[in-house]
Amino acid sequence: xxxxxxxxxxxxxxxxxxxxxxxxxxxxxxxxxxxxxxxxxxxxxxxxxxxxxxxxxxxxxxxxxxxxxxxxxxxxxxxxxxxxxxxxxxxxxxxxxxxxxxxxxxxxxxxxxxxxxxxxxxxxxxxxxxxxxxxxxxxxxxxxxxxxxxxxxxxxxxxxxxxxxxxxxxxxxxxxxxxxxxxxxxxxxxxxxxxxxxxxxxxxxxxxxxxxxxxxxxxxxxxxxxxxxxxxxxxxxxxxxxxxxxxxxxxxxxxxxxxxxxxxxxxxxxxxxxxxxxxxxxxxxxxxxxxxxxxxxxxxxxxxxxxxxxxxxxxxxxxxxxxxxxxxxxxxxxxxxxxxxxxxxxxxxxxxxxxxxxxxxxxxxxxxxxxxxxxxxxxxxxxxxxxxxxxxxxxxxxxxxxxxxxxxxxxxxxxxxxxxxxxxxxxxxxxxxxxxxxxxxxxxxxxxxxxxxxxxxxxxxxxxxxxxxxxxxxxxxxxxxxxxx
Amino acid sequence: xxxxxxxxxxxxxxxxxxxxxxxxxxxxxxxxxxxxxxxxxxxxxxxxxxxxxxxxxxxxxxxxxxxxxxxxxxxxxxxxxxxxxxxxxxxxxxxxxxxxxxxxxxxxxxxxxxxxxxxxxxxxxxxxxxxxxxxxxxxxxxxxxxxxxxxxxxxxxxxxxxxxxxxxxxxxxxxxxxxxxxxxxxxxxxxxxxxxxxxxxxxxxxxxxxxxxxxxxxxxxxxxxxxxxxxxxxxxxxxxxxxxxxxxxxxxxxxxxxxxxxxxxxxxxxxxxxxxxxxxxxxxxxxxxxxxxxxxxxxxxxxxxxxxxxxxxxxxxxxxxxxxxxxxxxxxxxxxxxxxxxxxxxxxxxxxxxxxxxxxxxxxxxxxxxxxxxxxxxxxxxxxxxxxxxxxxxxxxxxxxxxxxxxxxxxxxxxxxxxxxxxxxxxxxxxxxxxxxxxxxxxxxxxxxxxxxxxxxxxxxxxxxxxxxxxxxxxxxxxxxxxxx
Numbered sequence: 001x002x003x004x005x006x007x008x009x010x011x012x013x014x015x016x017x018x019x020x021x022x023x024x025x026x027x028x029x030x031x032x033x034x035x036x037x038x039x040x041x042x043x044x045x046x047x048x049x050x051x052x053x054x055x056x057x058x059x060x061x062x063x064x065x066x067x068x069x070x071x072x073x074x075x076x077x078x079x080x081x082x083x084x085x086x087x088x089x090x091x092x093x094x095x096x097x098x099x100x101x102x103x104x105x106x107x108x109x110x111x112x113x114x115x116x117x118x119x120x121x122x123x124x125x126x127x128x129x130x131x132x133x134x135x136x137x138x139x140x141x142x143x144x145x146x147x148x149x150x151x152x153x154x155x156x157x158x159x160x161x162x163x164x165x166x167x168x169x170x171x172x173x174x175x176x177x178x179x180x181x182x183x184x185x186x187x188x189x190x191x192x193x194x195x196x197x198x199x200x201x202x203x204x205x206x207x208x209x210x211x212x213x214x215x216x217x218x219x220x221x222x223x224x225x226x227x228x229x230x231x232x233x234x235x236x237x238x239x240x241x242x243x244x245x246x247x248x249x250x251x252x253x254x255x256x257x258x259x260x261x262x263x264x265x266x267x268x269x270x271x272x273x274x275x276x277x278x279x280x281x282x283x284x285x286x287x288x289x290x291x292x293x294x295x296x297x298x299x300x301x302x303x304x305x306x307x308x309x310x311x312x313x314x315x316x317x318x319x320x321x322x323x324x325x326x327x328x329x330x331x332x333x334x335x336x337x338x339x340x341x342x343x344x345x346x347x348x349x350x351x352x353x354x355x356x357x358x359x360x361x362x363x364x365x366x367x368x369x370x371x372x373x374x375x376x377x378x379x380x381x382x383x384x385x386x387x388x389x390x391x392x393x394x395x396x397x398x399x400x401x402x403x404x405x406x407x408x409x410x411x412x413x414x415x416x417x418x419x420x421x422x423x424x425x426x427x428x429x430x431x432x433x434x435x436x437x438x439x440x441x442x443x444x445x446x447x448x449x450x451x452x453x454x455x456x457x458x459x460x461x462x463x464x465x466x467x468x469x470x471x472x473x474x475x476x477x478x479x480x481x482x483x484x485x
Numbered sequence: 486x487x488x489x490x491x492x493x494x495x496x497x498x499x500x501x502x503x504x505x506x507x508x509x510x511x512x513x514x515x516x517x518x519x520x521x522x523x524x525x526x527x528x529x530x531x532x533x534x535x536x537x538x539x540x541x542x543x544x545x546x547x548x549x550x551x552x553x554x555x556x557x558x559x560x561x562x563x564x565x566x567x568x569x570x571x572x573x574x575x576x577x578x579x580x581x582x583x584x585x586x587x588x589x590x591x592x593x594x595x596x597x598x599x600x601x602x603x604x605x606x607x608x609x610x611x612x613x614x615x616x617x618x619x620x621x622x623x624x625x626x627x628x629x630x631x632x633x634x635x636x637x638x639x640x641x642x643x644x645x646x647x648x649x650x651x652x653x654x655x656x657x658x659x660x661x662x663x664x665x666x667x668x669x670x671x672x673x674x675x676x677x678x679x680x681x682x683x684x685x686x687x688x689x690x691x692x693x694x695x696x697x698x699x700x701x702x703x704x705x706x707x708x709x710x711x712x713x714x715x716x717x718x719x720x721x722x723x724x725x726x727x728x729x730x731x732x733x734x735x736x737x738x739x740x741x742x743x744x745x746x747x748x749x750x751x752x753x754x755x756x757x758x759x760x761x762x763x764x765x766x767x768x769x770x771x772x773x774x775x776x777x778x779x780x781x782x783x784x785x786x787x788x789x790x791x792x793x794x795x796x797x798x799x800x801x802x803x804x805x806x807x808x809x810x811x812x813x814x815x816x817x818x819x820x821x822x823x824x825x826x827x828x829x830x831x832x833x834x835x836x837x838x839x840x841x842x843x844x845x846x847x848x849x850x851x852x853x854x855x856x857x858x859x860x861x862x863x864x865x866x867x868x869x870x871x872x873x874x875x876x877x878x879x880x881x882x883x884x885x886x887x888x889x890x891x892x893x894x895x896x897x898x899x900x901x902x903x904x905x906x907x908x909x910x911x912x913x914x915x916x917x918x919x920x921x922x923x924x925x926x927x928x929x930x931x932x933x934x935x936x937x938x939x940x941x942x943x944x945x946x947x948x949x950x951x952x953x954x955x956x957x958x959x960x961x962x963x964x965x966x967x968x969x970x
Contacts, residue, residue, distance in 0.1 A: 083572075104574070364943075460925070
């Protein structure tokens with residue numbers, strides 16, 4: 001069905017109202033919502049492959065193909081080991097050693113991401129978005145070039161161009177680095193490692209540590225700081241660390257890898273402390289960089305920052321008026337729901353007649369270690385930095401009911417941070433089973449400006465872990481704020 | 486430590502400021518908070534026994550000893566069967582038939598309730614509450630008689646008396662009814678039934694159906710209506726029923742039991758449809774009645790209603806000015822957190838100088854079937870009844886990620902009910918894994934008067950089930966309200 005162009009009195013005619021480069025979370029959302037406002041939209045994307053590169057990717061993007069979705073599937077798979085351990089004191093007579101068939105899970109995971117890739121393609125088609133396979137680059141303020149698989153180049157003109165090419169895992173430049181893998185490969189390994197070494201302190205490193213440990217591997221996790229998950233609430237980082245250790249992951253804080261080499265027994269890993277380990281797999285989980293190198297941005301004048309991220313204003317517009325960018329390529333908050341928000345706001349602004357800025361306040365998120373961490377609002381450290389009045393900290397640390405029977409020595413920790421002047425809850429966090437599920441509703445409450453009094457006056461759902469959030473009666477500590485001069 | 490009486494200028498002197506009859510959720514909460522306001526408090530409770538009667542009970546009450554806590558433990562134990570089934574398509578090579586040792590779980594459950602019973606006793610002692618073991622009854626407006634286990638009777642005087650004796654499972658008067666058990670026995674059975682018959686449509690019946698099914702029994706569930714869980718949202722009741730069937734529970738709607746008799750093969754059960762079953766266990770889960778028969782209430786002038794529940798005003802005061810009642814014995818909303826709320830409000834009113842009415846609006850609750858149901862606010866039916874403007878219904882029905890891999894044919898259903906005039910979310914419900922944990926934060930949001938717009942502007946936590954609550958963009962149906970004359 002041919003879509004009519006949106007006319008607005010200009011003399012130029014374009015092939016499309018909008019050309020989107022990259023069909024990941026942000027790109028697909030922006031395409032569909034723009035088409036919903038009547039725009040004629042095209043989107044280009046690299047051919048599908050679980051492991052990304054400059055020439056392969058796939059509709060659905062990182063989230064669907066090699067991020068959130070496969071990651072969560074592997075976490076589910078891995079978490080069963082803990083369930084089997086817990087089941088015994090509930091009366092279940094399981095064998096000591098239950099075998100895990102990685103290839104079966106890998107196969108089922110791959111099927112699922114392919115299914116979702118197909119769904120995303122249908123979503124685009126059903127929205128009347130023209131899908132083009134190939135590598136897109138910006139050729140001018142209103143021009144996109146797509147290099148197709150056969151090498152041929154097609155040119156398209158568009159009133160607006162949206163760049164949504166996402167990001168890709170970075171590697172560390174140490175001798176033997178070619179022996180290491182990134183998260184792309186880790187999600188699609190042929191064989192499960194028996195011995196895994198992970199370099200990194202962020203959520204990807206921590207999640208893979210939990211995943212491989214649950215699948216039976218020995219895991220050594222190296223990170224530069226004292227604790228992993230820099231930027232998160234320190235008390236929660238400590239809780240996560242304790243849990244990782246409790247589950248048998250070997251932690252190496254304030255440490256990094258200096259050299260990798262191949263031996264008959266596996267990969268020889270040397271650390272900056274002079275230690276040596278042998279590993280089957282070495283994972284670099286040291287950060288992701290925006291995919292902007294081959295977009296031809298300098299020639300067109302689109303500015304990027306030091307990390308390669310595209311600079312945008314509050315409406316996601318680049319310094320070139322007809323060129324916009326959303327998602328990881330802008331390196332604002334690299335989360336799928338944020339890319340979706342940016343994509344929707346872009347569409348409303350450009351085609352909906354309603355200029356809309358994405359709102360970055362109080363965005364909840366989760367780290368899917370086992371057990372998981374979830375947070376919304378300020379950490380204690382952030383609260384103290386920003387405070388103009390005393391900050392009240394309420395914490396609860398308890399053994400969840402399931403663990404009192406299973407015998408698992410693992411506590412759940414929950415925390416509310418309250419501004420004493422307004423009684424508003426300005427931060428909430430939890431490390432324990434189901435934390436991400438629990439935190440979503442808390443995030444809605446925070447969006448409503450919930451006060452501690454409103455939390456406390458909400459009746460609990462019993463028995464649950466979540467009810468602890470509405471029964472924290474006793475102040476744990478008060479952070480006094482010196483008057484600022 | 487002897488507590489001084491609170492004086493208020495009256496000439497009479499009492500042994501205590503407050504005498505509480507019954508040390509369950511409401512009684513313990515009221516005792517401790519009243520003592521916290523400086524009151525001299527005594528509490529009496531029957532000796533501990535997992536199976537209650539008119540002469541045995543225990544500190545902690547129904548919730549701790551034979552309700553919420555042991556129920557949840559059994560639900561955890563039972564839910565592992567489903568986890569084992571799910572684990573296979575995640576790669577785990579489990580035996581087809583995994584043996585379940587009920588006695589082990591029973592033992593661990595019993596240990597836990599005994600541990601909690603001990604904790605509750607310590608909580609009372611640490612609050613300087615005088616604990617008296619025995620059966621209490623009201624002897625006069627300021628007089629309580631406690632009959633101790635040895636038969637001796639002690640009299641006590643108190644300025645205020647609080648009745649918090651809770652409720653007990655009712656039995657159905659059919660021939661052979663003595664062969665049936667109630668939930669008390671069900672939580673402490675010697676042997677796991679292979680064939681269970683359950684009569685009842687409420688949460689207790691549904692929960693035990695799930696529990697025994699997970700433990701490997703065949704379960705036949707009989708209830709009077711078309712669907713179980715009368716009073717809950719009809720759409721959600723349908724989902725629960727579908728899930729029960731999907732898990733292999735045999736449902737017998739619009740049916741009841743007419744006769745039980747003992748045979749060599751087990752209990753012979755006859756239904757009103759003329760069907761016959763043989764069962765190892767027949768559970769009556771047909772309701773609970775307030776424990777007021779032996780309290781001597783008529784003699785003192787404390788009014789009760791037809792069900793035997795003590796009539797109270799909004800402050801939990803009975804028809805006798807200084808006699809109060811909280812919890813299940815007043816049959817308002819029979820949930821532990823509500824009893825806790827009533828107990829706290831009572832204390833504030835009587836001893837805290839701050840008359841406080843319990844707030845029954847938007848109280849969340851959960852049914853721990855497998856998977857569970859959780860709700861807060863109005864059902865669709867209630868919303869329509871009360872509506873003065875159109876009611877907007879948003880629903881989401883999806884296969885949770887875990888099931889897309891495991892192959893379990895079970896969908897999660899989520900629902901938001903919105904008042905079109907104010908955009909306020911007036912009801913929320915969910916049937917699916919983790920629903921009770923998810924609903925708690927939603928309940929806080931509702932307490933804050935959250936609008937659909939606020940829900941929609943909250944960024945999702947990804948990947949989770951809960952994020953569906955903030956991404957329901959498409960109206961499912963609009964219920965138009967005829968203008969009321």
